[in-house]
Amino acid sequence: MVKRLTSRPLLIAAVLIVCIALTPILIILNRQPMITSAPQLLTDPFLQLPTENSVRVVWFTEFAGSRHTVRYGQGLSRTAIATTTKLSRTREDQKSKVGKQTQEGQIYQQPTKRDIWRHEARITGLTAGRRVPYQVTSVREDDQKVSSHQFTLAPKPAAGTPLKILLTSDHQLMPMTAANLQKVDETIGQVDAVFLAGDLVNIPDRASEWFDDNRGGAFFPCLQGRADYELEKEGRKTTYKGGELIQYAPLFPAVGNHEVMGRFSNERNLNDQFNDPYPRTIAQKLYQIKAKYLNPKNDLNVRQSWLKNNSFNTDTYNEIFTLPQNKSGGENNYAVTFGDIRLVVLYITNIWRTPSLEADAKGRYREREKDLNNPITWGYGQHIFEPVAKGSVQYKWLEKELNSPEFKQAKYKMVMFHHPPHSLGDNIVPAYTYPMQLIERDEEGRIKAVRYEYPKAKDYIIRDVVPLLESAGVKLVFYGHSHLWNRFVSPSGMHFLETSNVGNSYGAYIGNKKRPVPTGFKAEYTAAGDPNGLEPVMPTLAPLMGDDQQPQPYIASNDITAFSILDTGTGTVSSYRFDTRSPESKVIKFDEFRLSEPIDSKKVRNKDTVLLAGVALILTILIIAAGLAGILPQSIIKLPFP
Ligand SMILES: [Fe+2]
Helix, strand or coil: CCCCCCCHHHHHHHHHHHHHHHHHHHHHHHCCCCCCCCCCECCCCEEECCCCCCEEEEEEECCCCCEEEEEECHHHCEEEECEEEECCCCEECCCCCECCECCCCCCCCCCEECCCEEEEEEECCCCCCCCEEEEEEEECCCCCEEECCCEEECCCCCCCCCCEEEEECCCCCCCCHHHHHHHHHHHHCCCCEEEECCCCCCCCCEHHHHCCCCCCCCHHHHHECCCCEEEEECCEEEEECCCECCCCCCEEECCCHHHCECCCCCCCCHHHHHCCCCCHHHHHHHHHHHHHHHCCCCCHHHHHHHHHHCCCECHHHHHHCCCCCCCCCCCCCEEEEECCEEEEECCCCECCCCCCCCCCCCCCCECCHHHCCCHHHCCCCCCECCCCCCCCHHHHHHHHHHCCHHHHHCCEEEEECCCCCCCCCCCCCCCCCCCEEEEEECCCCCEEEEEEECCHHHCHHHHHHHHHHHHCCCCEEEECCCCCEEEEECCCCCEEEEECCCCCCCCCCCCCCCCCCCCCCCCCCCCCCCCCCCCCCCCCCCCCECCCCCECCCECCCCEEEEEEEECCCCEEEEEEEECCCCCCCCEEEEEEECCCCCCHHHHHHHHHHHHHHHHHHHHHHHHHHHHCCCCCHHHHCCCCC
16 A cells, blocks of 8 residues: 555645645636727718718718717828717617527527617718718727728719619518629619618617628618528529628618607517517507506606607617707608609508418408407507608698608609508508407497408508609609519509519519408408509510419519619619529510600710800900900900901
């Protein structure tokens, strides 16, 4: 047996000494690493709210930082300081596809706040028609800085400037969106503005849908040429990067149903919250019942905050964009003059609910069987977020806008909103009206069913808005929501365009293809065709052929993506398609229609020439007259006669 060489106390002392000696080393090794990775911008900068001599530059970071600036002008010699705000509702959750989370709930088990800072600088002293370079720089708390690439900016274009405007909508991180915007960039090049008729993302409070969804197709990357979206078609994979568009061109969006977030929760996933908007009127009734307990001091802020969290809001959308203000108080309808265009944007959208009539459907036509005796859990059908019916605040604002000199003088009178007035798509049915609730009871008074009807005669868009637009001489009504391309013309010549087959399609309902509509209900629910009575216009250049080899008056495809360009120089709206099954194939212009006469540059040149010749002639006569009168020395004018 080996005899122990050391006694126990000695051994303990030795261990202690080693531990004490190692402690500083362990502390150093275990210390949280310093922020060593270089700072990054969460987006490239993009342009907002141009005026005659200024424009806003906006970008996002995941650090508050200390100095956020835009350098601009020749040699980037001028500097504008940005104002920084923090997005208040952006979160990630179990359904986010962000960072290392590729499967549901891998990292996030519940909605978790995500800190994102927004920087906005106003660039002033600009001249219409003159682009200047710019670059943004953000400085992190550790003094490390990061700069964007250089882009160019400009204020509003002057009237008479030929412009190319991208008309788009319903991006929603759908499979073909990155390809679509890449083809816009490759085909058209730099556009002058982007008009986006709603549904930018799917869940507005999920930060990664705007900034960095790990499938590569988030909103900003697609519109900034920084997407990395792999599209697989017929066994071939192609990666699309989107288009570098909004770094150079202002973006004017409208609110779609996917910009509206429903009732707030710290537990339910963000999809559930999105799908759970509550009508404000019902939320107000609930508030009244609980007011004493919820808000004993009757604080207005507490009341408003409760109502917002228990109905719906567009806070994230409103915090991301800086849009023209209107004086009526509504924050999601606005009007702007851009070159020859007067664009009027309306807040016309409602919650989308399933057309299913099954017992478990919290749908557009019924409440769930299990909810019948619990009105708090009802969905209240496809309720409308902001009234637009005759007499509403928004309608009155529209009336006023259509009577304004800015609108009346504009060459292109254009209106944009999300919900379709004319469409072959699914979402145009039922009518755009507040759901009419019908409660059926048995003999004992127990609720047997809660149904919703949508009388066509009360469609606020068709009954109230469209006639107003017609009488004001609107040329183009532009919208989205059904994810297809189709267009219509009213008897008076007003054009209607839906160019929402961007990332995907939900089909066209025409001929034998019927929408899922209820039978045995009182109101009329149109199964095929445009429920509001217009025939779709056949594309003028290269319509797609159906299975029957007949030309189709629409594009509703999950393989072929479409986009439209309003060209104020030529006075036309042109639509293009690209077949993602053949990545090398060319983009095809398939439709074109005229809104106005082209800007006749020859005529303009001729006018200028006549003017110049006139001035030259007058000057010559004056010089000769001055010479004859002896005011000028004869040697200067050298008259051709003695
Ligand atoms: Fe929509």
